[in-house]
Amino acid sequence: MVWLRRTTHYLFIVVVAVNSTLLTINAGDYIFYTDWMWTSFVVFSISQSTMLAVGAIYYKLFTGVPGTATYYATIMTIYTWVAKGAWFGLGYPYDFVTVPVWIPSAMLLDLTYWATRRNKHAAIIIGGTLVGLSLPIFNMINLLLIRDPLEMAFKYPRPTLPPYMTPIEPQVGKFYNSPVALGSGAGAVLSVPIAALGAKLNTWTYRWMAA
Secondary structure, three states, rough: OHHHHHHHHHHHHHHHHHHHHHHHHHOOOOHHHHHOOOOHHHHHHHHHHHHHHHHHHHHHHOOOOOOOHHHHHHHHHHHHHHHHHHHHHOEEEEOOOOOOOOHHHHHHHHHHHHOOOOOOOHHHHHHHHHHHHHHHHHHHHHHHHOOOOOHHHHHOOOOOHEEEEOOEEEEEEOOOHHHHHHHHHHHHHHHHHHHHHHHHHHHHHHHHHHH
C-alpha cells in the first residue's frame, strides 16, 4: 500500500500548508490590518515560528531531502502573495497585506539538517531553536520596510469585521519594550517541542498506514 501512504503524506502536506496560511491570516489579525504593534507581533512570532517548525519538519522527514523546509515555506509565501494580490485587485493599497518572511528561517532549518548529516534530533533541537530565534528578526526588518502599520489599519479597515472590532491603537511599551526579543525567546523555546511533534506525526502516519 505504498501509494496510499504516499498519497496520505502529500495530502497532509497540502492541508498543513493551506492551514498554515489561514493561521497567518488570523494571527492577531495582523496581516489584513497590518497592525504589527507589540502585542500582535509577539503573538504573530510565536504562532508563525511554531507553525513553520511543525510543517517543515514533517515534510522534511518525509522526503529526507535538505531543502524541503525552504520549499514548504515557499508554498506558504506564494499562497499569501495570492491573497495580497486579491486584496490589491479589490482596490486596497499594496501595503494593506504584508507577506511574512518564512523562507530565511526555513533555510536555517535546512542548513542544520544538512550540516548534521540528516540528523533528525539535531534538526528538531538546533533547527527548531534557530527558526524561533530568527523569524521575529526577519519579520521586524520586513515591517520596517512598509508604510506605517497603524495608518494602514485605520485608513483601510478590514471590511468583513463589525465596527466594534476596529483596531485600537496600542499602548506601546506598556507591558514590555522589545517585541522582537520576547517573540524570539518564546519562539525558540516553543518551536523545539512543536518540531518534535511534527517528527512524531510523521512516525504516526507511517504506523497508521502500515496497520
